[in-house]
Amino acid sequence: MDNENEFTGADILLKALKDQEVDTIFGYPGGAVLPIYDAIFGQNFLKHVLVRQEAGAVHAAEGYARSSGKVGVLLVTSGPGVTNVVTGLTDALMDSIPIVCISGQVPSHLIGTDAFQECDTTGITRPCTKHNYLVKDVSKLSETIHEAFKIASSGRPGPVLIDIPKDVQFAKSKYIPKKDISFREHRIKAGSKNVNKNFVEELVNHIKKSERPIFYVGGGCLNSGPQASQELIKLVNKTNIPITTTLHGLGCFPGEDKSSLGMLGMHGNYEANLAMNKCDLMINVGARFDDRVTGRLDAFSPDSVKFHIDIDQSSINKNVKVDFHTNTDITLTLKEINSFIESNNIELEKKDYTNWWGQINDWRKKECLHYEQGEEIIKPQHAISRLYDLTSHKDTFITTEVGQHQMWAAQYYKFSKPNRWITSGGLGTMGFGMPAAVGAQMANPDSLVIDIAGEASFLMNIQEIATAVQYKLPIKIFILNNEYMGMVRQWQELLHGSRYSESYVDALPDFKKLAESFNAVGVRAKNISELDDAINEMVSIDRPVIADIWVDKKENCFPMIPSGAAHHEMLLSKYDKENPENQEKGKVLV
Amino acid sequence: MSSTSVYPTPINAFKQSKRSVLSIIVDNEPGILARIVGLFSGRGYNIEALNVTVVDIKNNLSRITIETLGEEKVISQIIAQLEKLVPVHSATNLANLSESYEAEICLVKIEFDNNEQDQKILNFADIYRSRTVQKRQNIVVYEISGTSERINKFLDDLNTIGGIKVELVRSGPIGLGI
Numbered sequence: 001m002d003n004e005n006e007f008t009g010a011d012i013l014l015k016a017l018k019d020q021e022v023d024t025i026f027g028y029p030g031g032a033v034l035p036i037y038d039a040i041f042g043q044n045f046l047k048h049v050l051v052r053q054e055a056g057a058v059h060a061a062e063g064y065a066r067s068s069g070k071v072g073v074l075l076v077t078s079g080p081g082v083t084n085v086v087t088g089l090t091d092a093l094m095d096s097i098p099i100v101c102i103s104g105q106v107p108s109h110l111i112g113t114d115a116f117q118e119c120d121t122t123g124i125t126r127p128c129t130k131h132n133y134l135v136k137d138v139s140k141l142s143e144t145i146h147e148a149f150k151i152a153s154s155g156r157p158g159p160v161l162i163d164i165p166k167d168v169q170f171a172k173s174k175y176i177p178k179k180d181i182s183f184r185e186h187r188i189k190a191g192s193k194n195v196n197k198n199f200v201e202e203l204v205n206h207i208k209k210s211e212r213p214i215f216y217v218g219g220g221c222l223n224s225g226p227q228a229s230q231e232l233i234k235l236v237n238k239t240n241i242p243i244t245t246t247l248h249g250l251g252c253f254p255g256e257d258k259s260s261l262g263m264l265g266m267h268g269n270y271e272a273n274l275a276m277n278k279c280d281l282m283i284n285v286g287a288r289f290d291d292r293v294t295g296r297l298d299a300f301s302p303d304s305v306k307f308h309i310d311i312d313q314s315s316i317n318k319n320v321k322v323d324f325h326t327n328t329d330i331t332l333t334l335k336e337i338n339s340f341i342e343s344n345n346i347e348l349e350k351k352d353y354t355n356w357w358g359q360i361n362d363w364r365k366k367e368c369l370h371y372e373q374g375e376e377i378i379k380p381q382h383a384i385s386r387l388y389d390l391t392s393h394k395d396t397f398i399t400t401e402v403g404q405h406q407m408w409a410a411q412y413y414k415f416s417k418p419n420r421w422i423t424s425g426g427l428g429t430m431g432f433g434m435p436a437a438v439g440a441q442m443a444n445p446d447s448l449v450i451d452i453a454g455e456a457s458f459l460m461n462i463q464e465i466a467t468a469v470q471y472k473l474p475i476k477i478f479i480l481n482n483e484y485m486g487m488v489r490q491w492q493e494l495l496h497g498s499r500y501s502e503s504y505v506d507a508l509p510d511f512k513k514l515a516e517s518f519n520a521v522g523v524r525a526k527n528i529s530e531l532d533d534a535i536n537e538m539v540s541i542d543r544p545v546i547a548d549i550w551v552d553k554k555e556n557c558f559p560m561i562p563s564g565a566a567h568h569e570m571l572l573s574k575y576d577k578e579n580p581e582n583q584e585k586g587k588v589l590v
Numbered sequence: 591m592s593s594t595s596v597y598p599t600p601i602n603a604f605k606q607s608k609r610s611v612l613s614i615i616v617d618n619e620p621g622i623l624a625r626i627v628g629l630f631s632g633r634g635y636n637i638e639a640l641n642v643t644v645v646d647i648k649n650n651l652s653r654i655t656i657e658t659l660g661e662e663k664v665i666s667q668i669i670a671q672l673e674k675l676v677p678v679h680s681a682t683n684l685a686n687l688s689e690s691y692e693a694e695i696c697l698v699k700i701e702f703d704n705n706e707q708d709q710k711i712l713n714f715a716d717i718y719r720s721r722t723v724q725k726r727q728n729i730v731v732y733e734i735s736g737t738s739e740r741i742n743k744f745l746d747d748l749n750t751i752g753g754i755k756v757e758l759v760r761s762g763p764i765g766l767g768i
Contacts, residue, residue: 122621127632131676151676186679314670
C-alpha cells in the first residue's frame with residue numbers, strides 16, 4: 001500500500017536538504033549510503049562533489065561554510081567513511097564552523113553485531129561534534145535533519161552528525177517541512193536575544209575613563225555575520241581605539257587600516273602583544289583567550305579591566321577571569337554600543353588616546369615583520385608579500401595548511417573583509433587547506449582561491465587535486481617549499497638543540513610533474529627572479545595550479561612568544577635569546 | 591554547603607569537604623548519559639557519584655545527580671559545559687542554592703558470628719534509625735537513608751565492631767533545591 005504522501009528516508013533527506021537551501025554536498029559513496037546516492041542521481045537541485053577521501057569532504061565542507069557563511073554539508077558511508085571524518089569534525093568543533101555530516105549506518109537489525117563496515121558512529125563522534133543523532137525511526141528523520149541544521153548554525157556554530165541506518169533510508173514516512181517544525185528552545189541554545197544594557201553602559205563608561213584601551217577580536221565576530229564586522233569598524237572609527245585580532249579574527253577589521261595592530265599571540269605583532277600586555281581596558285569581542293594568544297597566563301595583561309562578549313557561556317572565565325561579560329550575540333551588542341554612544345551624544349572624539357598611540361607607534365618602529373630579502377634565495381615572507389601585492393586587487397580567498405607558511409600568511413597577507421581567510425586554528429590540521437580551497441571555490445566560483453601551503457601539509461591530502469580537476473575548480477596551491485616540516489624544525493632548533501629529528505621531508509615529489517600527472521598545471525620559482533612570473537602565471541591560468549616556490553630552508557617564523565613566556569618576552573629574531581628558565585618550562589608545553 | 595538532611599543526624603560534626611552536588615535536568619534520550627560522562631572524563635573532571643532516573647514521563651525528562659570535586663572555578667566551568675549539551679535543560683550546583691536537601695540510600699548486608707556483635711549492630715542500627723530489610727540467624731540487611739555523611743558515619747561506626755563482614759551498595763547522593 002503506497003501512500004503518495006509518503007517518501008523513503010533517502011527522499012526525505014533530499015527534500016530536507018532542498019528545504020534548507022543546500023545546493024552543494026561533498027561526499028564519497030559506499031554500501032551504507034547507496035539509497036541516498038540513488039536519490040541524488042534522480043534530482044538536479046543538489047550538486048554533489050565527489051572527493052577522493054572522506055577527510056577531503058569534511059574540510060571542503062568547512063571551506064564552503066567559512067567562505068559563504070552557510071552550513072557546509074557532507075555525506076559519507078559507514079565505518080571507515082565516518083572514521084575518516086573524525087579529524088575534520090574535531091577541526092570544525094574547535095573552530096566553530098557550522099557543518100552537517102550525514103553518515104550511513106548498517107541496517108538497524110545489524111547494529112551491534114560487528115557487521116561489515118559497522119562502527120559506533122555516534123559513540124566515536126560524540127566528543128567531536130556539537131551534537132549527533134542516530135535515527136532509528138524514519139518518521140523522526142525530517143525533524144532531526146531540520147534540528148541538526150538549526151543547531152549547527154545557532155549560538156556558537158559547530159559540526160552536527162546524523163547517522164542513518166540503511167533500512168531507514170528505504171523505509172517510508174511523511175515529510176515534515178522546515179516551516180512546520182517548532183524547535184525546542186533549550187536544545188537550540190541560540191544565546192540571549194536581549195542586549196545586556198548594563199554591560200553596554202559599563203563598557204562605555206570604561207572607554208571614557210580609560211587611557212590605554214584595546215579591542216581584542218576573534219572568530220566569534222566572524223560567526224556573528226558580516227554585520228558584526230560593519231558595527232565593529234564603526235565603533236573603532238568612532239573611538240579611535242587600537243584593535244588586534246586573533247588568527248580567526250583576521251578580516252573582521254581591515255588589516256591595512258591605521259587602527260589595526262594586526263594579529264596577536266605566539267606569532268603576532270610586537271605592537272599587538274605589547275599593547276595587550278600594557279592596556280588598561282581590554283574589550284574582547286568573540287575571542288576565547290586561547291593559549292596561543294595569552295602566552296603565560298599569570299603575566300597576561302595584568303593591569304586591565306576586561307570586558308568579554310561571547311555567545312558561549314563556557315568561554316567566559318575559562319582561561320582568564322574577566323570583569324564584565326555578556327552572552328548576547330556580538331552584532332546585537334556592538335549595535336547597541338554604537339547607538340548608545342550616538343543617542344547619548346557621548347563625545348569620544350576628544351579622547352584620542354595620544355599618549356597610548358604614541359607608545360604603540362614607538363613599538364611599531366621595531367618593525368617586527370622586517371626581513372632581509374637577498375638577491376638569490378626567496379624568503380618565504382617575501383613570497384607571501386609578493387602574492388599579496390599581485391592578488392589583492394582581485395576578489396581573493398586564502399586557505400592555508402598548518403605550520404610556518406600559515407603564520408607567514410597570517411602576518412603578510414592583509415585581509416579587508418571577513419570570510420576571506422580560511423585556516424585551521426584550534427586543531428591545527430595539516431592537510432586542511434587544499435580541500436578547504438575546493439569548498440571555498442565551490443561556494444565562490446568566480447573568485448580567486450589560493451591555498452598557501454607547505455610541502456609537508458600539502459602531501460597529507462594531495463589526492464584532492466583530482467577533485468579540483470574533475471570539477472574544473474581553478475584553485476591555486478602556493479607551496480612554500482623548504483623541504484622541512486618547518487615549524488617542527490623551528491621548535492627543534494629553539495628547544496631541542498637543533499636536533500632535527502624526522503623533520504626533514506626526504507624524497508619529495510616533483511610538484512610540477514605531479515600537477516601535470518593530475519591534469520593540473522605546475523609552475524615553479526627557484527629564485528627571486530622567477531617569483532613574480534610564477535605568481536602571475538599561476539593567477540592567469542583558469543585551471544588548478546600547483547606553484548612550487550623554493551624558499552629559504554632555514555628561515556624561522558618571528559616574532560615568537562615561546563610557550564611558557566609572556567607577551568612582553570617576545571623573540572624578534574634568531575639573535576634574540578630566550579630566558580633559559582622559560583625555555584625549560586616551555587619545553588613541556590605545546 | 592547549605593544542604594540539610596531530610597533525616598535527623600545523630601552526630602553533627604562532619605567536616606566540610608569541597609564537594610559539589612550537581613543536579614541536571616535532561617531530555618531522556620539515547621546517549622545522554624554517555625554525553626555527560628564523556629564530558630567529565632574528556633575534560634578531566636571527577637565523578638564521585640552519579641545517579642540517573644526518569645522523573646517526568648509525560649515530558650520525557652530525567653534528572654541526573656553528580657557528586658564532583660573541584661574548586662569553584664572548575665565547578666562553574668563544568669556547569670557551563672553541561673549547559674552546552676543539546677539535551678540538557680539545566681544544570682544546578684545545589685551548593686549555590688539558598689536552600690536544598692540531600693539524601694542517599696544505602697543497603698548494608700552484615701554477617702556476624704555471635705550475640706555480642708549482634709547487639710552492637712542492633713544498637714547502631716537503632717541510633718541511625720536504619721530499617722531492617724531482612725534478618726536471618728547470622729545475617730542482617732539494613733536500609734539507611736540520609737546525607738552521605740550520615741551514611742559514612744554509620745558505616746564508620748559499624749567498622750568499629752570486630753569480626754563482622756559488611757557488604758553494601760549506595761545510590762550516591764540525590765538532592766533537590768527549594
